[in-house]
Amino acid sequence: MQRLLPWLALASVLCLGSAGVFFTPSVKNNITLLMPDGVLVPLWPGPPPSPPVAQRWSHLPSASSPPRPLPVLSYPFLDGFKVRVTTTVRGGDDDSQEDEDSSREAVAAAPAGGKEPEITPLSSSSNKPCCQGTSASGSSAPGEHLNSLDFYPVQRLPRPPLVVWPESTSQYRPLNVSVKETGIPNSHSYKIYFQNEDGPISPFHDIPLFANEGNKIFNMVVEVPRWTNAKMEISTKEYLNPIKQDVKKGKLRYVANCFPHHGYIWNYGALPQTWEDPNHIDEATSCKGDNDPIDVCEIGYRVAKRGDVIQVKVLGTLALIDEGETDWKLIAIDVNDPLAPQLSDISDVEKHMPGFLKATVEWFRIYKIPDGKPENQFAFNGEAKDREFAHKIILETHEAWKNLVEGNSDTGGLDIGSVMVAHAAKKLPVNEAQSTIDGAPEVGQPQPVDPKIDTWHYVSLK
Template sequence: MSFSTETRGRENTQDYRLYFKNKEGKYISPFHDIPMYADETERIFHAVIEVPRWTNAKMEIATKDPLNPLKQDVKKGNLRYVRNTFPHKGYIWNYGAIPQTWEDPGHRDEDTNCCGDNDPIDICDIGHKVCCRGEIIGVKVLGALALIDEGETDWKVMVINVEDPEAKDFHGLTDIDDVRRLKPGYLEATLEWFRMYKVPDGKPENQFAFHGEFKNRDFAVKTVEDTHSFWKSLISKKCDAGEIRCLNTGVTESPFLCSSADAKAIVDSAHPCGDAEPIPGSVDNWFYYKQW
């Protein structure tokens, strides 16, 4: 399947949105309309890249906006940028989400004893390529880390782009061990990054289930598939969606299905595309943090 994007608003402002289209050029929701699997037989998943590696803008699928475009997260009225905490520059992987998944805030995970964070499940792509914002890639699941963020389970699924030249070297139950073997230090850096990335903003270190242990491929795949089942309940109105917008153009059995004309009207009502605003100079600042 092929997808494209369309920009509305001005980059680095709160009116910026990145909308998605299918191969026919019709608007879709990246949350609901892109299949979870790129190849179910081979267990290859789709991933929506929200944040390219080395960048700082905290972009996300706008779950509360109609058609769920990408937008920059806002905190206390300000656009969010991840701090550079030495030695890490911005995000250290291509960061994104697997479509048609949902971490149900009404479901308490029996392993973490915490409920979901109300978002699609997150991925960290460790391949060589620096992806583009809004790029859709096929990924192989390698393992998972269970971040506990303000009392909620926020899974981080480690993946590799199937087009990466090293993707074939990751196989079977030992995939997470293959990461240690082929990319030494990457898992440790990932744990460190998630532990301390909020500290420069005055927040405490993040905590983890399983004492920060990365779970293996089979555990991670089951976790992704569980969140897909939660999404199925969400999109079929079998549970309370709250503020989540489930409008879609391709899930035929969904009561939230809308026409292509309605989807186009939503995008047409968005701010017109304009010149980007400059990124604040403070985004390039470095922070230093020592764990005692």
């Protein structure tokens, strides 16, 4: 470890220099691994087994996470581990500052030896089948990587600790959400708006993510009731984000009945205050997000209604790769379902509902085939990840949503207007929002649906 100290000092000085601190310090570092069971162990007894990689901190500063010194060095062989770095800096007047930066969870070290470490630039993701490539944002000449840190990483990146806003949990107040239907069902004019006791709200931004943060109970907005075919979804690009039917090539979209499945086989919807960022490469799948709130398959017995806001516990998640984008599909159950007490993790689903996960994977693989599209693909060979993994994905998409609604991310045409979120970059006046709903056409009699919607399709996977 003593042989590492010169390079540890160099890394710390670089970080301090990037923050605008210029003095002649003496630096002492203590680096340990934080193991999954919580035990701290020394990083390694001898020289590290591979050279470091220059990387750039990917998080955009926000009100809850201000800017901080960014450049760090990391080791790919430690990907997936948490590393605690404690740095003590002493200046000439013997004052000291100790900074235990566990939020970065990155390695700030260089190899032992008498020569300058070899800095390996991060590889481009252009060879990934489902991702667009990344490239250097500046010079990539040898010797400049350490100072410029010009490469954006493709491998897993640490994230700052997540801070849940007061508007993101409803555990301290009742969630009195109702809906107002407008227009003609089964037509382009049909929309479902949301409101609470104070007036109109956005189901994307104003319904809290958490029903109970401590117990990890989430609010779910039901877009499509089980056994139905109309592809209804939160309209993320429209004012107040009402639920409406998806349209493709001017026609309303319906999912096909792929035998033996009829319509959607669960209550299908989304978690509010989440966003799968299309500008971020997901660390688990190496693919970008799909620009929507994270999807939920609620597997309880009750057939919900469009616009219902139900409280669910998340059991796990599937990672659908849809046209090169990561499209997470959470598996959840209504907390009021009779089976809910027996389902705590994804492994319990097969135990108490044998065949259900297999049917879910099959449904997602084949549901677009009748439209002439190829079979959908999954990450992890179609295996569902457990509850802990799913919770991590939810919190990451919640953090992405926070950056979106604050105006720190490219909106890409999404409407980020919010009535209730204090940090929102686009605040919607209640009277203006109410005028929008009041001006919508009254709900009328449903239009007839083409009987072809009820056709059975027999799909055989190769």
